[in-house]
Amino acid sequence: MAYDKFKILKSTAVPLPIENIDTDQIIPARFLKATERRGFGDNLFRDWRYYSNNKPKDDFVLNNNKYCGKILVGGKNFGSGSSREHAAWAIYDYGFRCVISSFFADIFKNNCLNIGVLPVQISSDFLEIIFEKIYKDPSTLVTVDLTEQSVKISGSEHYENFQINDYKKNNMLNGYDDIDFLLNLKESIKSFSKKTPL
Amino acid sequence: MSKTLFDKVWDSHVIKKINNGPDVLFIDRHMVHEVTSPVAFLGLKKRNIKVLFPEKTFATADHNTPTRNQHLPVKDYLSSKQLEALEKNAQYHGISYWGLGHEKNGIVHVIGPEHGITLPGATIVCGDSHTSTHGAFGAIAFGIGTSEVEMVLSTQCIMQPKPKKMRININGKLNDSVTPKDVALFIISKLSTSGATGYFVEYSGKVFSEMSMEGRMTVCNLSIEMGARGGMIAPDNKTFDYIKGREFAPQNGEWDEVMKYWKTLKSDDDADFDKEYDFDGTKIEPMITYGTNPGMGIAINSGIPYSNQHGGNIETFQKSLDYMNYSQGDKILGKKIDFVFLGSCTNGRIEDFRAFTNIVKGRKKSPNVTAWLVPGSHRVEKAIKEEGLLNILNQSGFELREPGCSACLAMNDDKIPTGKYAVSTSNRNFEGRQGPGSRTLLASPIVAAAAAITGKVTDPRDL
């Protein structure tokens, strides 16, 4: 099923400079009980964001009005752990369309690409610069351009290119999904299945 | 051209290669559970299509199920809705469904091998990252997200770029009280939780060839904790003996045919790996974790590292110790614990219960410890009873619960309370993984048993 197209995103960004942010932090398991994909944003980073009595934790970045935007900037090895796509859904549902980090866990990255959230991997030096700039001025705009595969910081010389394979890039630019592609291969899949030994 | 085990299995399943894009990979076996499948089935409904190969799809209920009174209706409303949804979906699409109470029910990665669904040379996926478990049989097995579950249900294929190849060789004889879990925690502590991201791992060497199938499953299960897509071990006679005669395994004439193929499933002598590690098995000690990711493991008789010895970011390291309420340099032995969890797809098989029972036999559970012993499946539960382990456990003050994922992810009522410490045989010690505010120390069934007896972190060799 098609999702939002992604070409250029220019937005302020939310900094979360913690390493190894795992999917249990992004969305704890007790919120995975839904049978529909709806409402996960409310529980994004639930236990970092709220006390057990549901009072917001003031020192957590999502509760700080200074920082907002459609880009989440996370520390190295973002999205490790569980394969739950709910983590990517929560990020999307909260309003983020792009996550920037210096390293992503594999399954999380795939999940993002499959639902139209762009994972952007940059060097750790550039990541440091982005954090620095946002902390200095939370209204700093970050531009992620998928067509030219670049990340820029407004009002600064700094920019970097990122990698994405042509197939996925094309999907993101046009909002295509893999299933549409695969359904067109159905006949070859069926004949292939007859040849497999298992 | 010479090939690795991984190449052989992967390449033989590629239907189509996309230039500068992923491979279209055919999937032989798809395991489905109640938590990551409902939205995928909804997707099929929206597209108005049915499951392409229901006979290659197997469904069970495990993540969200109670471990007590499974014969009664499930109390939690949302959980019962998920179970209902899976049952209906399975029925509608003609998929075998082993729901609560079914004699084949259990944790998805425990029942696959038990029933001969897991086979050498197969591609196996499931919406759970520990699908890597099945690699113990020489299968390519990995976890997928819900969009991909929908992909496999509707087309039996997945689109993935081929991962790079890593081999981890461990030779030498393992020391007393060192189990497959310790081997895995040792490797992760060396490579870190992202050290194998982008790779598919093959484990090789004497340590693995001498390991039981259960042990190999434990090791492959934990591959994901170092970021790997999956891990695998070349099948050998142990593998074939394990599979033979199981319900879904090839039978009679088919068996001889498939054996010819299975015997070719090993890396060629001169095959190339993108990365290779060698470790000395004799250097591995019983392990335990002290922090909030599985890479934060140490030999049980050593101390928590100082921040400057630890490779990563200092603030993240400190945040982790604060969460655990531990300090740098602390000895881990003697730390007080409150809970013990024996179970999960990592260590919930019969061999794990044997090892645990062997330690607690003739001893009494510490009155300060709450112990949850949760078999990985009904088959395991049955074996525990038939082998007389249950009696011994009862005499030592332990009870057995009913099968399921339980406190591994604490979606059901089995939650470790805030601030409490659990020695757990599961696979993740993330903040709040076993319940909001819970503190997890990952270890082997033997180390868990020793802790259950003394109420503190204890070297099983000192008992």
Ligand code: SF4
């Ligand atoms: S026991 Fe834990 S890791 Fe294994 S399948 Fe269940 S939730 Fe996943």
